[in-house]
Amino acid sequence: MHKKLFIPGPVEIAPEILSAMSLPMIGHRMKEYAELHGRVTANLKKLMFTNNRVFLATSSAFGVMEGAVRNLVGKRCANFCNGAFSDKWHDVTRRCGKEADPFKAEWGKPVTPEMVDRALASGKYDSMTLIHNETSTGVMSPLAEIAEVLRNYPEVVSIIDTVSSMSALPIKLDELGIDCCIFGVQKAFALPPGLAVFTASEKALARAATVEGRGYYFDFLEFAANDDKDNTPSTPCISQIYALDRQLERFFAEGLENRWARHSAMADYVRSWVRANGFGLFPEDGYCSQTLTCATNDRGVDLAALKRALGERGYAFDDGYGKIKGKTFRIAHMGDMTLEDLREFIAVIEGCLAGL
């Protein structure tokens, strides 16, 4: 039995996306691929409100998160950390042999503009990493306010992960001045995993040109040279790019504003249910994610048993990530999900809770 996914990634995939993936194969050095690539990157630029380069990488998000560090960290990197994925990014930065310092907010709290300002004011850093939406804790940090602070540090290249937020709310990259934005497609984009998208500003490309040890697979300059021909350095996951092409069409057919509003309505619904049912919200007030709700298990429910009961009924449920597993649970409201899907899921949760 397929379990319907309400976990924060991967998420349910629309049947028409799955069928787009079964189109006949083309060669990536054929003009048919260049047409596909050109259309997809043009639509991604529209979605992200950017004129910067947009690249397609065949990997999960962490491939490019590592690649960005290898390309863009020259002197020293400030890694802002407030959950499992951002903690890991600091570890990855160090494993790439880069000088880097973690600046930690407690789990459940956002990275704040003040934290960023304090760290960068030391003058030690030429790069910084931030996760906009920490999927492990359901916390969304205030990107616009942080971007304001970054304007005062033109020597710093900003590397921002929007894996679980891109497309669910407006993130206007050029207005914000973000140098490198990264996301994988299996969360907010509702595509099968294995493809990552990233952008690079002129400043980012100029930095990469000065940095040694960029390697090959994620070398930003290789990506830029191939992008001139609407292509990728090595063979891309063409089936997934078919899916992305179709999904972008669906985004624009829905309308971006409608898409953002749908996500807000789903987030409101789930948060209200959480509060009205004896649970709490894990994130600090005002910083709840637009795409998932991380709830505190204030009722002391046996979450493993709840997960099992939901599994038997055909639903995949997440009982927390990393060190807050069992103390929190997460409900995703991202991708192609609708309020109807969530009403169905919540009704089944209520049934299971009554029987535990």
Ligand SMILES: *Cc1c(COP(=O)(O)O)cnc(C)c1O
């Ligand atoms: C899931 C996730 C990642 C890791 O992505 P992979 O595709 O598994 O490499 C990174 N950052 C955030 C915010 C995520 O939610």
